[in-house]
Amino acid sequence: xxxxxxxxxxxxVTGWLSLWxxxxxxxxxxxxxxxxxxxxxxxxxxxxxxxxxxxxxxxTIDKSRTVTVEFTVNVSGxxxxxxxxxxxxxxxxxxxxxxxxxxxxxxxxxxxxGQAVPSVTPAKAARHFRKTECFCFTRQELVGGESKLMPxxxxxxxxxxxxxxxxTLSYEVYPANENLTNNx
Amino acid sequence: MTxxxxxxxxxxxxxGITRWLFTTNxxxxxxxxxxxxxxxxxxxxxxxxxxxxxxxxxGLQVVNPHFYNQMVTVHALVMIFGAVMPGFVGFANWMLPMxxxxxxxxxxxxxxxxxxxxxxxxTLLITSLFVPGGGPAAGWTIYPPLSIQGGMGVDLTIFTIxxxxxxxILGAINIIATILNMRAPGMTLLKxxxxxxxxxxxxxxxxxxMPVLAGAVTMLLTDRHFGTAFFSAAGGGDPVMFQHxxxxxxxxxxxxxxxxxxxxxxxxxxxxxxxxxxxxTSMVFATAAIAFLSFIVWAHHMYTVGMPLSGELFFxxxxxxxxxxxxxxxxxxxxxxxxxxxxxxxxxxxxxATVALFTVGGLTGxxxxxxxxxxxxxxxxxIVAHFxxxxxxxxxxxxxxxxxxxxxxxxxxxxxxxxxxxxxxxxVISFNITFFPQHFLGFAGMPRRIPDYSLQFAEFNMVSSIxxxxxxxxxxxxxxxxxxxxxxxxxxxxxVWDNPEGLEWTVPSPAPYHTFATAPEVR
Amino acid sequence: xxxxxxxxxxxxxxxxxGAGMMGILPTVAQAEWALNLQRPVTEIARVxxxxxxxxxxxxxxxxxxxxxxxxxxxxxFRKSKGAEAAKFSHSTKAEVLWTVIPTLILIAMAVxxxxxxxxxxxxxxxxxxxxxxxxxxxxxxxYLEEDVSFFSKLATPQSQITGNETKGxxxxxxxxxxxxxxxxxxxxxxxxxxxxxxxxWVPQLGGKKDAIPGYINEMWIRADETGTxxxxxxxxxxxxxxxxxxxxDVVEEAEYMAWIEAQKNKS
Ligand code: HEM
Ligand SMILES: [Cu+2]
Ligand SMILES: [Cu+2]
Numbered sequence: 020x021x022x023x024x025x026x027x028x029x030x031x032v033t034g035w036l037s038l039w040x041x042x043x044x045x046x047x048x049x050x051x052x053x054x055x056x057x058x059x060x061x062x063x064x065x066x067x068x069x070x071x072x073x074x075x076x077x078x079t080i081d082k083s084r085t086v087t088v089e090f091t092v093n094v095s096g097x098x099x100x101x102x103x104x105x106x107x108x109x110x111x112x113x114x115x116x117x118x119x120x121x122x123x124x125x126x127x128x129x130x131x132x133g134q135a136v137p138s139v140t141p142a143k144a145a146r147h148f149r150k151t152e153c154f155c156f157t158r159q160e161l162v163g164g165e166s167k168l169m170p171x172x173x174x175x176x177x178x179x180x181x182x183x184x185x186x187t188l189s190y191e192v193y194p195a196n197e198n199l200t201n202n203x
Numbered sequence: 204m205t206x207x208x209x210x211x212x213x214x215x216x217x218x219g220i221t222r223w224l225f226t227t228n229x230x231x232x233x234x235x236x237x238x239x240x241x242x243x244x245x246x247x248x249x250x251x252x253x254x255x256x257x258x259x260x261x262g263l264q265v266v267n268p269h270f271y272n273q274m275v276t277v278h279a280l281v282m283i284f285g286a287v288m289p290g291f292v293g294f295a296n297w298m299l300p301m302x303x304x305x306x307x308x309x310x311x312x313x314x315x316x317x318x319x320x321x322x323x324x325x326t327l328l329i330t331s332l333f334v335p336g337g338g339p340a341a342g343w344t345i346y347p348p349l350s351i352q353g354g355m356g357v358d359l360t361i362f363t364i365x366x367x368x369x370x371x372i373l374g375a376i377n378i379i380a381t382i383l384n385m386r387a388p389g390m391t392l393l394k395x396x397x398x399x400x401x402x403x404x405x406x407x408x409x410x411x412x413m414p415v416l417a418g419a420v421t422m423l424l425t426d427r428h429f430g431t432a433f434f435s436a437a438g439g440g441d442p443v444m445f446q447h448x449x450x451x452x453x454x455x456x457x458x459x460x461x462x463x464x465x466x467x468x469x470x471x472x473x474x475x476x477x478x479x480x481x482x483x484t485s486m487v488f489a490t491a492a493i494a495f496l497s498f499i500v501w502a503h504h505m506y507t508v509g510m511p512l513s514g515e516l517f518f519x520x521x522x523x524x525x526x527x528x529x530x531x532x533x534x535x536x537x538x539x540x541x542x543x544x545x546x547x548x549x550x551x552x553x554x555x556a557t558v559a560l561f562t563v564g565g566l567t568g569x570x571x572x573x574x575x576x577x578x579x580x581x582x583x584x585x586i587v588a589h590f591x592x593x594x595x596x597x598x599x600x601x602x603x604x605x606x607x608x609x610x611x612x613x614x615x616x617x618x619x620x621x622x623x624x625x626x627x628x629x630x631v632i633s634f635n636i637t638f639f640p641q642h643f644l645g646f647a648g649m650p651r652r653i654p655d656y657s658l659q660f661a662e663f664n665m666v667s668s669i670x671x672x673x674x675x676x677x678x679x680x681x682x683x684x685x686x687x688x689x690x691x692x693x694x695x696x697x698x699v700w701d702n703p704e705g706l707e708w709t710v711p712s713p714a715p716y717h718t719f720a721t722a723p724e725v726r
Numbered sequence: 727x728x729x730x731x732x733x734x735x736x737x738x739x740x741x742x743x744g745a746g747m748m749g750i751l752p753t754v755a756q757a758e759w760a761l762n763l764q765r766p767v768t769e770i771a772r773v774x775x776x777x778x779x780x781x782x783x784x785x786x787x788x789x790x791x792x793x794x795x796x797x798x799x800x801x802x803f804r805k806s807k808g809a810e811a812a813k814f815s816h817s818t819k820a821e822v823l824w825t826v827i828p829t830l831i832l833i834a835m836a837v838x839x840x841x842x843x844x845x846x847x848x849x850x851x852x853x854x855x856x857x858x859x860x861x862x863x864x865x866x867x868x869y870l871e872e873d874v875s876f877f878s879k880l881a882t883p884q885s886q887i888t889g890n891e892t893k894g895x896x897x898x899x900x901x902x903x904x905x906x907x908x909x910x911x912x913x914x915x916x917x918x919x920x921x922x923x924x925x926x927w928v929p930q931l932g933g934k935k936d937a938i939p940g941y942i943n944e945m946w947i948r949a950d951e952t953g954t955x956x957x958x959x960x961x962x963x964x965x966x967x968x969x970x971x972x973x974x975d976v977v978e979e980a981e982y983m984a985w986i987e988a989q990k991n992k993s
Contacts, residue, residue, distance in 0.1 A: 025384050029309045032380040040372055040414050047418025047448060051433060054444050091857055091870060095437070095920050095939065107855075107870050136436050138942045140916065141849060142511040184850045187916055189942040193437035261897060262889045269965045342962045348939060349922040349964055436940020442923060443938060476803075477811040485821055507925060507960075508936045509943035512847045516840060523832045527825060533792060534824045540799040544811040547804075555796070562792050566785035573835065575842035576778045578933020579763055579771075582925065582960040647760035648929040650960045653968030655887060657898045662759050 059146060080114035081177045087185045088175070090119060097133050097194040098126040099161065101169075113177040116151065121169040121190070128163035134195040135159070135169075137188065144186045147176035158195035216716050224319075227311035228716060229296045234613075235318050236293030237606075241682070243285030243325060244599075248675050250278035255637075255671035257654055258664050271654035272340035273332060273356075279343035280360070283460065284367045285325050287598050291463040292317075292374045294605055295402050297613065299378065301707040301714065302396050304387025304723045309380035317373035324366035331359035342652060344449060345420070347434040347442050351427055358427065361420045368413040375406035375413075382406075387706070389725035393487070396705055397480060400487050401466030404494045405459050411498075412455040419448040443508050450501035458497045460594055461561075462490060464601030465532060468554040471604050472536055474703040475551035476543030482535040489528035489535075496525040506577050515574050522572035529565055533558060546701070549623030553604030556631050557596060564592030567642070582652075585645025591638045603630070603681065610688050611695035615713030618688040622680060629677035636670030763929065767951045767976075770932035773842045781835060788831075846933070849946045852914035856907070860917070860924030860937040860959065863966035867905050870916075874989040878903045880969045887969075898971060899956040905974045908982035909952050917943040922964060928957030928972055936961055949976040 087110055090103045104119040111117050125131055135155040139145040150156075154169035161167055175186065216222070226232060253274050257265045266274070296314065300307055308314050332338040336354020339345060350357055382395070382403045423445070425431040432438020434445045473480045480486065502510060502518040510518075536558050545551070567589040571577045580586060603626075610618050640663035649660045656664065695712040706725070710718045766772040803809045857868035864879035881900045885891040894900070907913050917926055919937040926945075927934030935945040949955075957972040977985065 025309075028384045029380045032383055033310065033376055036376045036379060036410055040376075040410050043411055043414035044418050047415040048422075050415075050418075050448050050451070051422075051444065054441070054447060058441075089855060089870065091868070091916065091942075093859060093918060093920065134437065136439070136940050138918075138940065140509075140942045140944045142509070182848075182850060185852070185914075187855075187942060187944070189916065189918065191436060191918070191940045193940075261893060263887050264889065268968060272962070272965065272967075340964070346923060346962075349962065352922065352964065436938075441941070443941070477805070478813070479815040481814075482816050482821055485816075507934050508938070509941075512843065515843055515847075519839060519843070520836060523836060526832065527828055530828045531821070531825060534820075537792065537795050537799065538817075538820065540796070540803065542809075542812040542814075543799070543803050544805040544809045545800065545803050546806070547800075555800070559793060559796060562789065566789055569785055570778070570781050573777060573781055573839045575774050575839055575846055575933070576781060578846070578935075579774050579778065579929065581934060643759075643761045646763050648764055648957070650927075650958050650968075652962040653958075655898060655968050657896070658893060659760060 078114040078174060078177060080112050082112050084113055084177075085110045086113060086175050086179065086183065088117075088173075089185060089187045090121075090189075091187065092121060092135075092190045092192065094192045097131060097192060099131065099133055099192060100124045100126060101190070101192050111175060113175045113179055116172055116174050118152075118170050118172040121154065121171065122166060123159065123161060123169055123192070124166045125161035125164055130160060130162045132158050132160045132195040133192045135190040135192045137190050140187045140189070141183060143180055144183045147179040147183075148186055148188065149174045149176060155190060225315065227307070227315050229300050229308045229311070229314065230613075230714065230716065232308075232314050232318050233293045233295075233297030236289050236296055236321075239318070239321055240286050240290035240293055240602075243281050243289070245678065246329070247278050247281035247286055248678060250274045250281065252672060252675050254278065255668040258656070259668040260665065261656055261658055261661050263655055266654070268654045269337060269340060272342075272652065273338040275652050276339045276342055276345075277328065277332065280328060280339075280363075281325065282594075283343065283456075284364070285321075285328075287460050287594065287602075288367075288371060289321055290602050291402075291405075291460075291598075292371070292378075294398075294463065294467065294602070294609075295374075295378055298609065298707060299381055299399060299402060300385065301710065301718055302399050302705055303382065303385060303390050304706050304719050304725060305381060305385035306717060306720050306722075308377050309385050310377045313373055314377055317370045317377065320366050320370040320373075324363045324370065327359050327366070328363040331356035331363075334359065344446075344453070345423065346449075347423060347426065347445050350423060351435070358424065361424045364420050365417055368417045371409050372413050375409035378402055378406040379410075387719065387722040387725050393484070394725065396466075397469035397483070397486055398463070398466035401462040401469070401490055404490050405462045408455045408459050408462070408494055408497065412452045412459065415448060416452040416456075419445060419452065422448075443505070446505050446508060447502065450504045451498070453504065454501045455494075455497045457590075457593070458493055461597045462493070464557065464598045465490065467601045467605040467608075468536065468557050470705065471550050471554040471608050472539050472558075474608075474700050475548060475554070476540050476545050477701060478539060478543040479704070480535070481538035481541075482531075485531055486535055489531045492528040493525060496521065496528070500525055503572060503574075503577070506574050507581050519572060519574040523569070526565065526569050526572070533562055533565070548607070548700075549618070549620060549627055550604045550608035552624065552627045553600050553607065556627070557600045557604060560592055560596030560600070560631075560634075564589055564596060567592065580645060582650055583645035584641040584649045584651055587651050588638050588641035588645060591634075591641075595634060595638070600630070603627075606681070606685070608700075609707070610685065611699045612707060612712050612714055614688045614692075615695055616688045616690075616692035617695050617699075618684050618692065622684045622687070626677060626680040626684060629680065630674065633670045633673035633677060637667050637674050638670075640664075640666050640670075765930060766932075767930045767953065767955065768932050768947050768949050770846050770947065771930055773845060774933060777838055777842050780838065784831065784835065846945075849914050849944050851912065852946055853911040854908075855914050855916060856905075857916045857918070858926050858937060859920060860926065860963070860970075861920040862922065862964050863959075863970040865905075865924075865926070865970065865972060866920075867903075869986065869989075872986050872990060874986060876903050876989070878905060878973070880966075880971060882969075896956065898969065899958070899973065901971055901973045904954070905972070906982060906985050907947075907949065907974060907976055908979040909949050909976050911979070912946055912948045914944060914946045917945065923961050924959050924963045924970070925961035926957075926972060927960040928955050928974055930955045931957070931974065934960045949974075952976045952978060 089108050092101045092103050094101050102122040137155050139148050150173045152172040334355045338356040339360040341350040422433040432440040434440045434442045500522045503522040571580050644663050697711050698708050766775045855870045859866040866877050868875040878901045881902045882898050886893045917937040919939045924937040925934045931947045935943050955974045959970040
């Protein structure tokens with residue numbers, strides 16, 4: 020190659036590779052939505068589906084099968100006490116809508132706002148655990164000293180893999196801040 | 204830049220500090236990289252000795268836990284991004300153009316840039332240790348939410364990673380352009396020395412992996428200061444996602460650290476076995492296979508985060524798969540030595556030690572690939588032993604091998620063989636005293652990244668610390684050997700060794716400031 | 727074989743380190759030099775242990791072969807002994823062989839590993855649930871069905887850490903409130919964290935699992951033997967990461983019942 024050609028070729032290679040670098044930087048960011056989609060499909064990070072995301076068609080109730088659902092909650096960085104439902108464990112039939120009630124108590128005088136973030140285990144159950152109504156859909160506000168009942172209504176999809184016998188629904192309650200993305 | 208332009212027309216070497224500041228000469232830049240790498244090796248080594256001093260006995264005696272965590276973090280960052288990666292870029296700068304018969308790198312001015320970003324970046328990193336709140340203390344893996352808690356030192360670290368990443372990317376682009384465009388006539392791809400092959404593949408790994416790391420730390424930065432919540436559960440993010448993105452970079456990164464080392468020993472072993480490299484094409488293919496597979500094994504670093512069964516199985520199988528091309532390489536080196544006519548000068552000793560001890564690290568890697576067993580090994584000293592066997596014995600010993608191998612070509616003088624051998628034996632023996640016991644510590648249940656430990660771990664830790672100090676101070680011998688060889692010694696011939704393969708041995712020693720201004724003929 | 731190798735190594739290390747060093751070793755009750763995984767007391771830990779031994783034997787054999795060939799070459803094919811270099815540079819037969827054989831070995835390793843993993847992930851049909859919450863720096867345990875909840879923190883006094891007092895036998899591995907579980911029962915652990923990521927690990931009870939803020943993870947243990955088992959946090963979680971041990975008392979069921987009643991009355 021002549022010197023001119025080499026220069027031209029160097030510039031071309033540099034151009035392509037720089038594009039690739041920019042692309043890979045973008046790919047790093049693209050991993051964020053990709054990861055969400057991936058988690059939705061596999062339940063990888065234990066985020067459960069909401070009914071708005073899945074079909075709203077009523078499910079047939081599978082009386083032949085019972086699944087145990089457990090409830091727990093953690094509070095983190097907000098002056099609240101949150102009690103889990105009175106029954107720790109509940110046996111439900113797949114397809115049947117059930118409502119349980121968490122109870123939040125404000126421990127300070129001022130008004131506070133919290134946001135509950137749900138997590139479901141085992142991972143493979145997560146996307147079959149559908150919440151039709153949940154206090155975690157919006158931020159919850161408590162005026163000083165107030166107590167509040169916080170219901171959640173859920174349905175276990177009959178498509179839940181047969182080997183799953185127990186599902187745990189856990190919430191972590193955080194102080195709500197402005198730029199919250201919607202959790203489900 | 205005027206001196207730089209002038210360089211191309213006159214054959215005299217510019218003088219003074221501006222030679223180094225503005226140089227565009229690949230040999231000068233290679234030298235800068237290598238010295239920089241060595242200095243960082245000593246700085247990182249000093250931090251390692253702080254760690255080993257604290258771990259000499261149970262109890263807290265030297266530093267406080269927070270500072271200990273900073274040492275663990277900065278030691279790793281300095282060694283990986285300051286010592287090993289720039290070290291190999293130094294070798295690339297010095298040797299690639301000479302190996303392919305090119306007058307210089309393809310983009311000489313960019314080359315100057317990529318080097319001078321480095322001292323700037325590492326100064327920033329080391330400065331972070333002195334800002335309020337201290338340096339980064341969340342481990343080199345900077346997992347959130349722990350890294351979100353840190354002070355300004357974490358931000359400085361993020362900037363450091365950006366700059367270092369930029370430097371490696373520019374270096375990688377330059378290397379690819381050089382190898383694709385600057386080869387002498389007749390130097391077809393499958394005639395390129397293996398060091399050139401491993402480097403071009405490494406460079407592709409770099410431009411694919413480093414931008415992803417840059418993205419990850421940028422997200423960390425915006426999470427820390429600009430209200431995003433990529434990794435915070437409270438805001439709808441997921442801390443585990445950081446680990447996925449980090450290791451998507453991280454596993455290719457470990458191969459970035461090892462592939463050029465494979466290249467160096469693939470040059471050295473044939474020379475001292477007086478026999479061509481066994482299985483050249485399979486070496487090239489194995490390298491490419493490793494590079495490809497390295498992008499689909501990342502979650503073997505995350506077996507315990509609670510992945511679904513299918514995920515754990517996939518990553519276990521893919522990780523086991525990567526052991527096959529790695530094995531092929533080791534067997535090829537053995538076959539190169541087989542029925543050779545070997546002599547054991549220092550470069551060969553180091554190359555043999557690299558193969559032997561890297562194998563130990565590869566085999567422990569295989570143990571950790573087994574997911575159920577890794578639930579016991581993960582985050583213990585067993586991991587620490589593994590990665591020091593692969594990185595110190597794989598990458599660093601291979602660099603030592605390369606330094607002794609090419610030093611006569613660089614300085615024009617033979618190095619002191621006796622000192623070289625002393626350096627070798629001290630290094631290899633003390634390395635094993637330091638790190639072999641760490642396998643047992645890991646088995647016995649000692650977690651990594653702790654400043655203090657319970658009494659059942661006391662004995663091996665003491666052994667390990669003693670080894671560590673010998674290992675650290677032995678490296679000063681290398682400094683001495685290099686300085687001695689720069690200042691004088693037996694004149695080296697052009698060939699230096701007994702009939703070595705490669706274009707670099709056709710130019711005089713020391714290599715003139717400009718080589719291959721007219722391309723050589725390659726048959 | 728492996729044992730003797732370790733023994734050799736052990737004496738080699740001891741010899742290298744020198745007898746003088748032995749003198750300055752801390753005068754501890756147990757000079758352990760422990761070489762292998764801790765004795766397993768649950769099914770999972772036992773499966774992990776057996777798998778670990780199996781794989782270690784395999785890699786040891788591979789290692790010995792590689793080292794053997796290497797040292798044989800070094801001894802035999804040296805120029806100083808007049809060895810002439812052969813000219814060959816490839817051999818398809820050898821290359822196929824050393825690709826295929828390792829592949830077969832890996833497949834053989836994958837089978838028991840897959841089985842073990844299936845066992846570990848099977849959290850169904852547990853007898854009780856225990857929630858474990860990591861925080862900086864300690865653990866909170868909730869017996870969900872019993873409404874019993876308490877914190878468990880390092881109990882080693884600061885003076886032992888700074889060396890102003892002799893270190894006790896369980897230095898850094900002792901907590902104020904032990905976790906108590908019944909022997910022979912399948913206990914499902916739900917793991918989460920308050921602030922940063924932690925990892926709950928008691929080696930003798932099986933592998934570790936990360937406790938991640940905002941998310942819930944699960945693992946299970948069924949201890950066959952009563953006793954006290956100790957472990958530590960296994961994920962860097964800040965300044966006192968080295969100081970958040972775990973102590974589990976495995977007791978007979980009746981004893982567990984009595985204990986849990988006492989806890990309920992306490993609160
Ligand atoms: C046969 C090839 C290899 C296999 C199968 C392998 C496997 C693994 C696995 C499974 C882990 C994660 C262990 C854990 O944290 O539980 C690991 C960690 C590590 N490996 Fe390897 N490895 C191999 C080669 C290498 C090489 C060539 C390098 C670098 C030159 C390397 C560097 C590391 C490092 C730095 C870590 C620890 C990262 C950290 O947690 O800080 N490995 N390896
Ligand atoms: Cu890896
Ligand atoms: Cu911790």
